Amino acid sequence: MQYKLLGKSGLRVSELCLGTMTFGDDWGWGSSQEESKTIYDSFREAGGNFIDTANVYTNGTSEKFLGEFIASERDAIVLATKYTNGLGDNNPNGGGNQRKNMVQSVEASLKRLNTDYIDLLWLHIWDFMTPAEEVMRAFDDLVRAGKVLYIGISDAPAWVVAQCNTLAELRGWTQFVGLQIEYSLIQRTPERELLPMSRTFDIGVTAWSPLAGGWLSGKYTKANATSEEGRLDSEMMKGFLERSDRNIAIAQEVDKVAQQIGKSSSQVALSWLLNQGVIPIIGARKISHIEDNLQCVEVKLSPEQIQQLDQVSQIELGFPHDFFKADMVRNFAYNGAFEKIKNHRYSQLMD
Incomplete structure (x- = not known):
């Protein structure tokens, strides 16, 4: 595992990030605590230090598991969690980007994670209600209080991120050093605005759903296309990703490149993202998934193979x-x- 600086910060993070939305089975799918620990240990043994969770993942179970897993090595872990989304109790201030929800969400996450500080706090989803000034000043207050070290933003328009960071720079407040987006060979629309913006502001990019809900893993193009794993992934991504001729063509091209170099389709799709300078967030429900995904750092795609993948997936x-x-x-x-x-x-x- 190699390491890189996150955006224009001095924070050293692994080139892969472990996503933990699958830690816990509260939502009817996911991993038991024992399986989650095995997945965590495998990521750590490979050299990974960047862990991503959120206050709402598996109703808080993901954070609780992580609090136990990292207890003996807290300082070695770059721990990222998120605020914005509520836990479904219909409290008007239990969700959103406002200062009240930010503070109460962080306090609750600190307890579940059993830690004094969060390395990277993500704003999870832009709510189009809270003023940018309120968001950035509230973030800065948490950083000054030592409860948060760095901040990032997920699932927001490029103009919002640019506005927030420009405002923070002018006011002397903490700026976003990380951007989290949906990005893969199938979902390349961030190349229109979000990725050029991140390069301009020197913001590090992490990609969720780097395998497009399993489409780029070979589950829907090979003999096991109707497997239980494929069905579950399809349900998880329902509403985000539709079956189409384009998606099938991209997945088949990934399979073709994988066969050429003797690697798995997942490894090829993740390697393509690494070539874009992006940190893929790899998640797993089984140890076999994480073991396969971790090997993507050893995959070297030729310029011709990258061009093949670029052409079939271009937008x-x-x-x-x-x-x-x-x-x-x-x-x-x-x-x-x-x-x-x-x-x-x-x-x-x-x-």
């Missing part, structure tokens, strides 16, 4: 991105000198 960037690439537009914008200055960072963002 239309739409306006204004396609507009920027038109020769006439470039000739006007660069006064005919685009080829001479195309290595400039702004033109790289457009490419």
Whole structure:
């Protein structure tokens, strides 16, 4: 396992992050405490130090399990959890991005995790109600109090993240160093705005559902396509990912590359993400899943194989991105000198 800095911070995190939404079976699926511990131990033995959970995962059981697992090595773990989502008690302030929910959620997470501080606190989902000033000042207060060390944002538009970080920079408050998004060979729409924004602001990117709910693992394209595992993954992603000719074609291309190099489809899909400079969040219900996924760091895709995967999964960037690439537009914008200055960072963002 290699390590990298998370965004423009000095925080060293492993190139894979362990997602723990499956720790606990409170939701009718997931892993027992014993199986969860085995998965955690395997991740640690491979060198992983970046662990991701949330206040609502398996009704708080995920955080409770992790609190026990990390107790003897707390300082070695980069522990990330989230606030925003409520536990379903219909309390109007029991969910959302506002300061009250942030504070009460963090206090509850600290108790479940049995720790004094959270390394990385994610805002889970942007609520379109709370002012950016309130969110960023509340985050900064938690950092100054020592209860949170770094902050990140998940599932939000690029303009929201840019607004929040610009505001924080101007006010001298803590800025987001991490961005969590749905990203995979099947879900590449973050390339339109979120990924260029993260590069501009130097925000580290983590990808949830890196295997697209199992689509990129071979479960739906091979002999075991109707297995119980495949059915469960499909139910978990219901409403997020539909069966389509495009998704099948992408999954089959992943299978093809995997066969060429003698690796699993999951390893190929995760390796593609690593090549994008993204940290995949790998989750598992069984030890066999995590053991397979961890080996993706040893997969080396050739430029030709990356191109194969890029082509089958490419999306239309739409306006204004396609507009920027038109020769006439470039000739006007660069006064005919685009080829001479195309290595400039702004033109790289457009490419």
